[in-house]
Amino acid sequence: MKLHFSGALPKICSPGVVAANCRGPQRDGKMMPLNPFEAEASGTFHVLVNSEDQYSLWPSWVEIPSGWKSVAEGSRGDCLAHIESRWTDMRPAALANAQNG
Structure with missing residues (x-):
């Protein structure tokens, strides 16, 4: 499935406005936030x-x-909990290994 833009500049529709009457990112005929990671x-x-x-x-x-x-799949909340419980050192592995000896 691909996102597409109709028109030159994206425009966010108001709630209740039919997606066909708006310009902006759409998926399955429904308006989406401009950030696809907030879409669902x-x-x-x-x-x-x-x-x-x-x-x-x-x-x-x-x-x-x-x-x-x-490495895991689930609801947004479950996935965030999984990340929070495992990603305790924000440094890239190569940097952490070099600094930790």
Whole structure:
């Protein structure tokens, strides 16, 4: 599934306005926030991790980018709890290893 913009500049519609009458990002004919990661707060998310042990919250309908792997899936809240319980050192792994000896 791909996001698309209709018109040159995106415009946010007011609640209750039919998406076809607005310009801006749409998915399945419905208006979406300009930030796709806020689009489905009640949807399913992935917890992604990269080779530097950095974490990311990722909507399940967005393709997982190269260099990242999914380590958990669930609600937004469950995924955030998973990240908070495991990502205790914000430094990239290479930096942490160099500084810790």
